[in-house]
Amino acid sequence: MMNTLPIRKIIHVDMDAFYASVAQMDNPELKGKAIAVGGGxxxxxxxxxxxxxxxxGVKSAMSGRLAIKLCPELIFVRTDFARYTEISKHVRRIFYDYTDxxxxxxxDEAYLDVTENKxxxxxxSLIAEEIRTRIFNEVxxxxxxxxxxxxxxxxxxxxYNKPNGQKxxxxxxxLQFLEVLDIRKFYGVGKVTSEKMYQKGIFTGADLKSKSLEYLDDNFGKSGRYYYHVVRGIHNSEVKPNxxxxxxxAERTFSKNLSSEVFMLEKLDHIAEEVSKRLNKSNVAGKTITLKIKYSDFTLQTRSKTLPYFINDKNIILDTAKDLLYQERLxxxxxxxxxxxxxxxxxxxKTKKVKTIEKPISVQLKFEF
Structure with a gap:
């Protein structure tokens, strides 16, 4: 199967352990030490x-309690999104020196299309190396x-060559790169999917490539077509600058499990206010409200409702979230x-009406990379 679209020159830049690296840079005494951002x-x-x-074995999304068992010397530091944003803006200014x-x-990561660059x-490859050098020297x-x-x-x-490397x-x-790649390395194949693929004898890109489109559709649903194409080097999504x-x-994790819906309503009030603030700050509104519930056994449940109009008002968000909370028993x-x-x-x-409340590849072409 041939890709009829022109080949692009795409760079994916990913900062190394970004939040933790920022903390170590700003606090030299933390350099070379095992640290975790958040989790305290x-x-x-x-x-x-x-x-x-x-x-x-410490990694993101892990509980701090488990992390400290794995690494008793672990140092916890607070998140600092204002600092992360400041550095991120600097890094992006470097990107824009090469392409829009x-x-x-x-x-901490972005795609750049440098097929035609400034x-x-x-x-x-040389552009990527120059960008990485500038990030290190300037940031x-x-x-x-x-x-x-x-x-x-x-x-x-x-x-492939993390940290501080490129491929x-x-x-x-x-095609050869994808064929020998462990299926767990394929972007879009998560833990559950990789386990399912292992059970079906799919361990590498070559194994995945041997499966027909019909087989992948039958076993992996709508993702099957995606897997079928990407293992053949076909992925035509353009870099979208906007x-x-x-x-x-917005969400909150509680210091103690909540079993009373009365206490949950109090928490939802604060969460709805935060969501409304963010919506108004971004000058956007939405129709679909989703309530996310994580239970004490870590099982996750979501409940959604779509309104006939766009909203960004806290009271409507809160009322809808309440309805979803009472929708079924916890x-x-x-x-x-x-x-x-x-x-x-x-x-x-953005001109849509908003409800508010008045308030007082498989290709053989070659070129230089």
Whole structure:
């Protein structure tokens, strides 16, 4: 199968252990030590871990209690999003010196399309190396990069030589690179899916490639077509410089499990207020309200309701969240509540009416990478 679209030169830049590295840079006494960002306290959850901590098995989304068992010397530091944002803006200014086709994925990673770039440099690999050098010299942090013909392969490649490295997958190397790749390294294949693939004898890209489209559709649903194409180097998504926000959310993890809905309503009031503030600050509104409930046994449940109009008012958000809370009986005591708004007016047009309340690849072409 041939990719009929032109080959692009895509770079995926990913800052190395960003939150933890910022903490170590700003606090020299933490350099070389095992640290975790967030996760402090009895019920805290880790946002990021330094590479020193990762050697003990500490990782993001892990409870602080488990992390300290794995690494008794672990040092917990507070998150500092104002600082992360400041550094992220500096890094992005560096990106824009090379191309306007920059698609941020988060504060610490982005895609760049440098097929045609402001430096007139035909080598995407050299551009990536220059960008990483500038980040280190101007910011003081290291970054890794992946370079290839599309976003999927570039993202996979950026993890190949971490930390502080880069990997280029040239057009003629794409198929071989993907065939020998462990299926767990494929972007979009999570833990549950990889286990399912293992059970079906799919361990590498070559194993995945041997399966027909019909087989993948039958066994992996709508994701089957995606797997079928990406393992053949086909991923035609362009770098989108103006990524549209698709949802906005806020959540709270409680110091003690909540079993009374009265106490939950009090927490929902604060969460709804935070969501409303963020919506108004971003000048957006949404139709679909989702209530997220994480129980004491860590099982997760979501309940959603779509309104006939766009809203960003706290009272409407809260009332809808209350309805969702009472929609069915809770399975257990609750450790986390969250509210999100999706189906935003950014996905169509911001001129939509908002309800408010008055208040006083498989290709053989070659070129220089």
């Amino acid at each position: 306290g009895i019920r805290g959850v880790i946002s990021a871990a330094s590479y020193e901590a990762r050697t003990f 086709l920059v698609e941020p994925l988060s504060l 430096k007139g440099n035909p080598s995407a 003081g942090l290291t970054a890794s990069a992946g370079i290839s013909i599309n976003k999927f392969i570039a993202k996979v490649a950026s993890d 280029t997958v040239n057009p003629e190397e794409v 990524r549209i926000r698709k949802s906005l959310a 399975n257990n005591s609750v450790r986390l509540l969250g509210i999100s708004l999706s189906n935003l007016n950014t996905e169509t047009s």
